[in-house]
Amino acid sequence: MAGMFMNDTLIASKELPKRLVAFGHAFRTEAGSSGSENRGIYRLHQFSKVELFAVTRADIDESNKMLDEIRELEEDLFTQLGLCFRVLDMPTEELGAPAYRKFDMEAWMPGLEKWGEISSCSSCTDYQARRLNIRHKEEYNQKGNLQFAHTLNGTACAVPRMIISILETFQNEDGSVTIPEVLRPYMMGMEAPIAFFYGDVTYLNT
Known part of the structure; x- marks a missing residue:
């Protein structure tokens, strides 16, 4: 979804934050490895998911607030489903290059006898915006004062992991x-x- 704003996108600050949601497909190469964790539908080459995306002003307090909003949406979803889950504030060594901060959501999966990741959300601050040239300023016709926006993302529902969690929990x-x-x-x-x-x-x- 970040690509929707690329190619010299200029956003008026008053239009921020922007919140988007999309249903799509993900493709991974990690499927097919040996081990009990990789049997069944826990790891797949292709799976469907609901993704959340947000753009905020270049203000760390605003992007932190948006990250909390996305995390709370995901927590509310899993709470309503009645899942046993926990939230991990990931350490720096577990963050990918774009991420400033990341939360992982894990559900207890009795079949695996372990916690399994079902969701995550991240703040990339201006990492993506600098590479996609996503900027904002107070008014379109205002000269100068351009700033790179902050982008955030979260997986609201990875369908196979959600199916596992529901079937094993109930x-x-x-x-x-x-x-x-x-x-x-x-x-x-x-x-x-x-x-x-x-x-x-x-x-x-x-």
């Missing part, structure tokens, strides 16, 4: 899965619990 002793209450309005009239088998799906409530 699986019952008989193998059925209780659908989180917040998702039931979107289940086309189906009610929990649902029993999953290889092949056809059998619904315990029918």
Whole structure:
């Protein structure tokens, strides 16, 4: 989404912050490695996700506030789903080159018997903006006083990891899965619990 603002984009400061959300596909080369963590859908070559993106003024307090806003949105999503999760304020040695600060969200995954990353959010301050030439100033017709904007991003939902977290968190002793209450309005009239088998799906409530 940062590319939407590239090529000498000039934004009036009064129009900031800008918030965007998009659904798209990610492609990774890490799939196919050996080890139990890489079996199933935990690591895939291609997966779908919902991504959050924001642009703020070149003010560290404003971009820090926006990072907290994105983190709180993600926390609210996982709380409503009833997941057992934790938030990690990542140390500097775990940050990629663009990131000024990053939070990782991890859910407890009983099948792996460990915490697994389900989301993250980062502030890149002006790292991306300098390379994409995303700038802002008080007014379009004002001379000078151009500043590189701050950009932030977050993964609201990586679909395969979310499926793992929901199925493992809400699986019952008989193998059925209780659908989180917040998702039931979107289940086309189906009610929990649902029993999953290889092949056809059998619904315990029918």
